[in-house]
Amino acid sequence: MKTYIGTKIIQAEPAFRIDGKIYPESGPVPRSMNREEGYRVQYPDGYESWSPKDVFERAYLPLTVNPDLRTDAPSISRQMVDDFILETWTQTMGDKTTVVRALLRNGFEIVESSACVSAENYDEKLGREICLGKIKDKVWFLLGFLLQTAVHGVKKAENDAKPTGGVSFGLALEAMKKGKGARLPRWKPDVVIWAQYPNKHSKMTAPYLYVESLYGRVPWKETMIELFSEDWEIVEG
Known part of the structure; x- marks a missing residue:
């Protein structure tokens, strides 16, 4: 087995x-x-x-909703990051370098360092704060990876996967012209592309595509890989 x-x-x-x-x-x-x-x-x-x-x-790890987001959809909060760090140790190496070692709740360890240019300006407390900031960024990334897997699972390798039934970008564009959205399956669930047509209040003079996500709307900057993808999904408007 x-x-x-x-x-x-x-x-x-x-x-x-x-x-x-x-x-x-x-x-x-x-x-x-x-x-x-x-x-x-x-x-x-x-x-x-x-x-x-x-x-x-x-x-299992308790999931605490991030209060800074607009929805109660699964997310990683600062409290979860702080709680996942079980213990830390701080030491000064030489005369201007701080090293912080963090033990996580699953036994994994992260080590970060911070140094200043002049020994006269060295402050271990400040160095520790900088190192902890780096460590928490990594913990946030790791917990995000864990949550992504929990929510969406693990997809099969490409050569084992079944056909997705997606469409080409050309067909996706035609759908967007009719008021529908489009996305690629590897994007986060909240990321969708929509078409925008100028009106009398718009500064744009021609139709354009924009990306909508939890963070707002921005013009879509396409890549060749995206344009040639054959697995675009149509999203009802």
């Missing part, structure tokens, strides 16, 4: 299992000497199961 790794996004709540039946912690729970502490787990397809507390908490 082969060994596999993976991740998924699920819903769960603390619960007790008594004689094979699951009782959510938030509701009435019968008194029993045989109750097991754990979680009631619900998967995206509606299937429910039971997981012992220690097994569940080793496998």
